[in-house]
Amino acid sequence: MDRQAIRLHINGRDFDIEVAPRKLLSDALREDCRLTGTHVGCEHGVCGACTVLVDGRPTRACLTFAVQMEGHQITTIEAVAEGGELSQLQQALHEEHGLQCGFCTPGIVMTFEAYLSEHPDPSDDEIRDVLSGNLCRCTGYHNIVAAIRKAAKRMRGDGHVAA
Amino acid sequence: MKPSAFSYHRPVTLDAALALLAEHGDAAKAIAGGQSLAPMMNLRLAQPAELIDLGDLLGLDQLRESDGAIEIGALVRHQQLAESELLRERCPLLAEAAQGIGHYAIRQRGTLGGSLAHADPAAQLPLVAVTLGAQIELASRRGRRVLSAAEFFVSVMTTELAADELIVAVRFPALLPGEGAAFRLFNRRHGDFAIVSVAASVQVNGGRVARLRLGVGGVEPVPVHLDELAARQAGRTPDAAWVAEMAAGASAAVEAENDERITALYRRELTESLVARALAAALKLSGAKP
Numbered sequence A: 001m002d003r004q005a006i007r008l009h010i011n012g013r014d015f016d017i018e019v020a021p022r023k024l025l026s027d028a029l030r031e032d033c034r035l036t037g038t039h040v041g042c043e044h045g046v047c048g049a050c051t052v053l054v055d056g057r058p059t060r061a062c063l064t065f066a067v068q069m070e071g072h073q074i075t076t077i078e079a080v081a082e083g084g085e086l087s088q089l090q091q092a093l094h095e096e097h098g099l100q101c102g103f104c105t106p107g108i109v110m111t112f113e114a115y116l117s118e119h120p121d122p123s124d125d126e127i128r129d130v131l132s133g134n135l136c137r138c139t140g141y142h143n144i145v146a147a148i149r150k151a152a153k154r155m156r157g158d159g160h161v162a163a
Numbered sequence B: 001m002k003p004s005a006f007s008y009h010r011p012v013t014l015d016a017a018l019a020l021l022a023e024h025g026d027a028a029k030a031i032a033g034g035q036s037l038a039p040m041m042n043l044r045l046a047q048p049a050e051l052i053d054l055g056d057l058l059g060l061d062q063l064r065e066s067d068g069a070i071e072i073g074a075l076v077r078h079q080q081l082a083e084s085e086l087l088r089e090r091c092p093l094l095a096e097a098a099q100g101i102g103h104y105a106i107r108q109r110g111t112l113g114g115s116l117a118h119a120d121p122a123a124q125l126p127l128v129a130v131t132l133g134a135q136i137e138l139a140s141r142r143g144r145r146v147l148s149a150a151e152f153f154v155s156v157m158t159t160e161l162a163a164d165e166l167i168v169a170v171r172f173p174a175l176l177p178g179e180g181a182a183f184r185l186f187n188r189r190h191g192d193f194a195i196v197s198v199a200a201s202v203q204v205n206g207g208r209v210a211r212l213r214l215g216v217g218g219v220e221p222v223p224v225h226l227d228e229l230a231a232r233q234a235g236r237t238p239d240a241a242w243v244a245e246m247a248a249g250a251s252a253a254v255e256a257e258n259d260e261r262i263t264a265l266y267r268r269e270l271t272e273s274l275v276a277r278a279l280a281a282a283l284k285l286s287g288a289k290p
Helices: A025-032 A088-095 A105-118 A124-131 A142-156 B014-027 B037-042 B078-083 B085-090 B092-099 B104-109 B112-118 B124-132 B227-231 B240-253 B264-286
Strands: A004-010 A013-019 A051-054 A057-060 A073-075 B007-009 B028-031 B050-053 B063-066 B069-073 B135-140 B143-148 B153-155 B166-173 B179-186 B196-205 B208-217
Touching: A013 A025, A051 A105, A057 A105, A057 B104, A088 A105, A088 A142, A105 A124, A105 A142, A105 B104, A124 A142, B014 B028, B014 B050, B014 B135, B014 B166, B028 B037, B063 B085, B069 B085, B069 B112, B078 B092, B078 B104, B078 B112, B085 B092, B092 B124, B092 B179, B092 B196, B112 B124, B112 B166, B124 B166, B124 B179, B124 B196, B124 B208, B179 B264, B196 B264, B208 B227, B208 B240, B208 B264, B227 B240, B240 B264
Parallel strands: A004 A073, B007 B050, B028 B050
Antiparallel strands: A004 A013, A051 A057, A051 A073, B063 B069, B069 B166, B135 B143, B135 B166, B179 B196, B196 B208
């Protein structure tokens, strides 16, 4: 069960780290790669706080072992704002008060960056269906839904409002 | 909330994976999407000494129709099932069930083979497999064998899968002319495991029931196919009274169990409600006149 050397490809950069096979991706990101934007909540896949993208797909970092991720492209919250400028989704969460303590926010942002890229015009029901995978104990969710709706509209750039 | 130590293997061919399983036997566990196994490892409910990652195996992620059946590789993920045009058209029950599994991020990783091998009594895909009489193909170094879903599931999280075997593919029957199917479940929170779930598929010809398939999950240790009840329904007129009769019949037929949170009576009542809803929806989709 010795540590093994692996290379993780995260946010376009290579990280050469040594981890035991049992090390969760969530812990490897935070402790070995010093990318602490990914938050760790429940550690059994329920809360969604640790959601990152693996090859563009939302993935629970706590249900993934770091050693499994060699050869895959990982994207974390650190890569979402470009040059210090918030993404449309982050900006909308800010404007709509879609966060309070912010603990769940990285997971929500990663989930919906991916979801909105494939589903540009979701209904509120669809937004809520996807959001059900991310627990937030502060906001009551309404403002998050409003922010996602707003971000989707801006990302479409067509002024059309989903029913 | 951290897994215990294990050795990690990442075979790139099925033969290599089967050789590792043959070598390590019960000490090994195969991991595909990891959406059930990883939480169990984090909670130390599972402590495999050897973890065999199937993520690099090629050729087990295909989905195709052949000879009236839809053949699906064991590594096809839930989101692929939910979004597959082929399934929506030819095996919509499976697509509909997959759409309701866990959450969006979970569906991106979880696999068909993993869900069947895990055999949670409340899970969607085992219920669909049992209801439709899916054929599950297993491989080991000793050879291949095919089991029906009814043979495959033994008890709670227990299957016929031997320690050195992997599920490689599953064959589901394609929808017949005049057949409609629907999946309904009830849970307390969106995305949780269902308390009770129902899969219904009904074929209607000339205003009469030609064939009914009805399955209930969450009430017994394995998903149950109500074949005795279903076999007697050919020739019936599928009206509202019949739907109510089927719902009551299903509720009486299942052997619901009490547990610390949910009574058997409640499970029976859910069974009745969900059968009525699923069957009504399936009939509508079959194109039968109400």
